[in-house]
Amino acid sequence: MALASERHVVRELFVTAEAARREADLVAVARNAGATVIHVADRVAVALGETEHPQGVLAVVGIEPVALADVLVAKPRLVAVLVAAADPGNAGAIVRTADAAGADAVVLTAGSVDPYGGKCVRASAGSIFNLPVVTGVDVGAVLAELHQCGILALAATMDGGSIERIGAELRRPTAWLFGNEAHGLPADVTAAADRRVRVPIFGRAESLNVAAAAAVCLYESARVQRHESPEAGSGH
Amino acid sequence: MALASERHVVRELFVTAEAARREADLVAVARNAGATVIHVADRVAVALGETEHPQGVLAVVGIEPVALADVLVAKPRLVAVLVAAADPGNAGAIVRTADAAGADAVVLTAGSVDPYGGKCVRASAGSIFNLPVVTGVDVGAVLAELHQCGILALAATMDGGSIERIGAELRRPTAWLFGNEAHGLPADVTAAADRRVRVPIFGRAESLNVAAAAAVCLYESARVQRHESPEAGSGH
Numbered sequence: 001m002a003l004a005s006e007r008h009v010v011r012e013l014f015v016t017a018e019a020a021r022r023e024a025d026l027v028a029v030a031r032n033a034g035a036t037v038i039h040v041a042d043r044v045a046v047a048l049g050e051t052e053h054p055q056g057v058l059a060v061v062g063i064e065p066v067a068l069a070d071v072l073v074a075k076p077r078l079v080a081v082l083v084a085a086a087d088p089g090n091a092g093a094i095v096r097t098a099d100a101a102g103a104d105a106v107v108l109t110a111g112s113v114d115p116y117g118g119k120c121v122r123a124s125a126g127s128i129f130n131l132p133v134v135t136g137v138d139v140g141a142v143l144a145e146l147h148q149c150g151i152l153a154l155a156a157t158m159d160g161g162s163i164e165r166i167g168a169e170l171r172r173p174t175a176w177l178f179g180n181e182a183h184g185l186p187a188d189v190t191a192a193a194d195r196r197v198r199v200p201i202f203g204r205a206e207s208l209n210v211a212a213a214a215a216v217c218l219y220e221s222a223r224v225q226r227h228e229s230p231e232a233g234s235g236h
Numbered sequence: 237m238a239l240a241s242e243r244h245v246v247r248e249l250f251v252t253a254e255a256a257r258r259e260a261d262l263v264a265v266a267r268n269a270g271a272t273v274i275h276v277a278d279r280v281a282v283a284l285g286e287t288e289h290p291q292g293v294l295a296v297v298g299i300e301p302v303a304l305a306d307v308l309v310a311k312p313r314l315v316a317v318l319v320a321a322a323d324p325g326n327a328g329a330i331v332r333t334a335d336a337a338g339a340d341a342v343v344l345t346a347g348s349v350d351p352y353g354g355k356c357v358r359a360s361a362g363s364i365f366n367l368p369v370v371t372g373v374d375v376g377a378v379l380a381e382l383h384q385c386g387i388l389a390l391a392a393t394m395d396g397g398s399i400e401r402i403g404a405e406l407r408r409p410t411a412w413l414f415g416n417e418a419h420g421l422p423a424d425v426t427a428a429a430d431r432r433v434r435v436p437i438f439g440r441a442e443s444l445n446v447a448a449a450a451a452v453c454l455y456e457s458a459r460v461q462r463h464e465s466p467e468a469g470s471g472h
Binding site: 201 | 332334462
């Protein structure tokens with residue numbers, strides 16, 4: 001559990017008696033960091049936790065909003081943009097994968113699910129607190145700002161060029177745009193992107209789940225940027 | 237909707253009045269293929285469908301079990317093996333990704349979820365009917381048979397060698413072994429595999445979701461087998 005960073009801080013920590021014993025170090029750290037520690041009965045933890053298997057520790061976390069401009073000024077090399085993401089499980093899974101792939105930020109455009117909702121936070125397995133998450137921005141404004149910063153905007157679509165053919169262009173700072181399960185990306189978004197890119201379907205499946213497609217796209221970018229770029233020095 | 241194949245056949249088709257009009261062609265094909273077509277009220281379709289947004293068409297499908305030996309005799313090049321898979325959503329997502337990546341079969345070892353349960357079938361988006369799915373086999377027997385057939389058995393683990401370093405070995409016929417979310421792969425399984433392989437974590441995430449890891453692994457195999465193998469002729 002992330003107890004504090006630039007962007008978030010634990011204000012209150014609710015713990016059951018059993019969890020307070022098991023996680024004594026964590027409780028001490030939270031208290032020293034300024035959190036109010038509140039002891040609760042097991043059934044209170046169950047009610048608060050929105051989950052069938054509560055861990056006995058719940059935190060109320062204050063989140064500082066992140067502006068797109070703050071993300072872009074840091075010259076990101078890899079960004080995931082979820083356009084009107086509707087499924088919190090997929091959104092959280094993509095945040096987790098983006099974090100794992102070393103992305104610098106995730107953007108959820110206006111009309112997307114709340115990434116701090118319980119289902120999305122759980123699907124992110126904590127990654128929602130690991131990297132800047134920008135919310136509520138207009139997708140047109142995102143595309144304009146990406147263009148202005150020289151960041152390659154790739155629209156993940158069913159009918160674009162195969163990701164295997166982009167090659168060296170993936171070395172550039174890149175933002176991947178992912179649509180929602182039901183509607184994909186709006187036509188004006190794919191038209192405004194620099195390229196439409198598809199993950200090829202080799203079998204009989206009609207499409208990939210957006211979270212699976214995002215895993216392939218983000219890891220392909222990571223592979224190319226970290227191993228084939230002349231600027232990439234050390235590797236990992 | 238797949239109406240029939242070698243391995244499954246639609247025995248009964250339940251349709252609402254609205255769906256019978258909308259899907260008249262499908263109903264005719266099913267009837268000609270020997271299915272019994274049963275008209276039901278909307279609320280019956282809702283009750284049968286286990287889903288909030290039923291499509292008004294439900295099929296009872298007979299599935300022929302597939303034996304591992306039948307899969308192996310066809311000389312598969314890419315197989316996904318789910319070891320004690322516990323989450324039907326992840327299992328269905330991996331079946332869908334395996335189908336998309338052109339895998340020849342999916343194996344769920346004994347103790348895994350039922351891949352024909354509603355949640356798994358929905359997460360597979362129909363892919364469960366697109367490729368052979370072997371169930372209920374002992375993981376030790378699977379490893380022995382893979383070895384005997386000369387199929388490279390790769391255990392997806394957190395502590396193996398990076399997938400980016402395997403290189404040309406991925407040209408070989410390959411079976412990927414994926415563990416369950418909570419416990420990963422059992423130690424005896426990783427020990428019996430030819431190699432342990434990890435998807436590298438570049439950011440701060442502790443791990444990848446198994447379905448995301450499977451997407452990266454299966455597509456990396458597809459990329460290498462289809463583009464870099466001397467036997468792979470035509471490409472796509």
